[in-house]
Amino acid sequence: MAGENGSAFDAVEQGPEASGRNTETPHGGVGNPAEHPSVTALQGRFDSAVLRHEVQAGDQHVVFLDPGSNRAVLAWLRDDPEQRYDLLVDVTAVDYGGGRPLQIVYQLWSVPHKRALRIKCELPLDGLSIDSVVQLWNAANWLEREVYDLFGVEFRDHPDLRRILMPQNYAEGHPLRKDFPLRGRFSRAEQTRRALSQDYHDDYTPEELEVGGAPGLAPPELPISTDEVGTRLD
């Protein structure tokens, strides 16, 4: 354990420091919506759902949405002929720590119009749940699973919301959250014990077990006798 003055290994036990430089989540520069046609259109059409707009890194436009209307707005962005954001590049999340809301980040790209747009939805830590967009883009399937796995965000109506990078029976929480220590939550002894006591139920879904049966058991009896096989070969 760390001494009174703290040590370089504190963070390993405690999780990374919460971003402490700003009391709120850091803001980018105030954007000029006129520079990005989609931002103007969004503000005109979904005035109540568009919370704010900012410009990051010089020319990257970010629109903050009300998390309750993410699917409706994203569907419009995908389908409207003036927008056509048909490629969902990325879905991820950002945790600033310190109890601040967690951001879900959608990176969109429009192949026909060659434009990029970043959409963010802020979720309070006690309500980490948002509509899935798999119905709009199949690309969101694994990306949302990853956010669920590493941040613990529930995506409503997701067809297959399971862990993806961590093991299915992982019980220590969601590793990319700021309150998660680098070495995990359990003691090393407990982690070893769990690693040694796995069984095949952890590696298959119930549907798969129904098809395959328990692994390592004798194969089911052949429905035809070996004599018959022999005669067929003749």
Added chain:
Amino acid sequence: MLSEPMLINIGPQHPATHGVLRLICELDGETVLKVTPDIGFLHSSFEKLGEYRTWNQIVPLTDRMDYLAPLMYNCVYVMAVEKLMGLEVTERCKVARVLCMEMERIFSHLLWLGTTAIDVGAFTPFLYAFQERERIYTLHENYTGARITTSATRVGGMMADFPDGWTDSLRDFVKTFPKTLNEIDSLLTTNGIHLGRTLDIGVISGEDAINYGFTGPNLRASGVDYDLRKDNPYYDYETYDFDVPIGENGDCYDRYLVRMEEMRQSLRILEQALDRLPGGPINVADPRVSLPSKTDCMNDMESMIHHFKLITEGISVPAGDCYFAVEGTKGELGMYVVSDGGEKPVRWRIRPPSFVNLSVIAKLAEGHLVSDLIMINASLDIVLGEIDR
């Protein structure tokens, strides 16, 4: 009833899965009814580790993800940080990074070519491809001192300038490599067995490919003209003369053709970049990221303090977030960096092209034979280090 569905595991330790990938296959005889990829065996939580490191300390993490194109990952990461800082690198650095990235494209495609050919029974191209890869390994080693874990970039430039004679070695490679490429081409492109194993296997339409998040050669094989080097150019790619190969059918054969042609186009870019590589410094002279010279440190108090602070604290990146993507070897390779103004990132996210590409395998392989599943998996060109991160 012999046609009762059967559950078969392929991998995680199997040479045909191209890494530590487990495919849970539901089979009817030899036909794939459903395939569920199980990933995460190589998960190292690089993104979490990044939150404990200063901005420059993250560079070594990046090349350990895609060990088939390490320099490219080094470059993209620092390009994203530089974009967030509003830092313009020197002209020489820009061209040097273009050289690195296009070299890595050939490097990565060659591994794909060799291993994919082996998966369909052609052993010879593997040997030729790896002979050429070995030459790029040597170029890596001569430049960075390492063959795979290159860690060659720093925010604001490169770890060092190219050593003497390095560009000549690269030029030599560019001159002689087409001969081998043509030989491999003649072994595979019109080969009856290869055609039979790849034509009309794992077909996906352009519209579906976009919806499933395909990028890179996989998307272009389906006939969608989307290449970040043309559509959202960085590092003056618009001034290089090269073509973007587009497929028609979106099957394994088109993915093969697109990658073969991409190597030729990369050679064209390499040639032009070698011709235009300007002189001058490779690192920017920006006090936010560059160390003062040793002489200055020894003679000047302020330089000494500046040096000390950069070394002990690391560089500071202004608050904000930035998504920066390049046309990677396997698709759109993006880095999303979030800073609160400090010396460490709040969040560092890799947009993993292989991860998204692999998620489509369930759709592509449905109804094909198990042997075709192996071909489809190979044609996606995945690397598990980057999928699991």
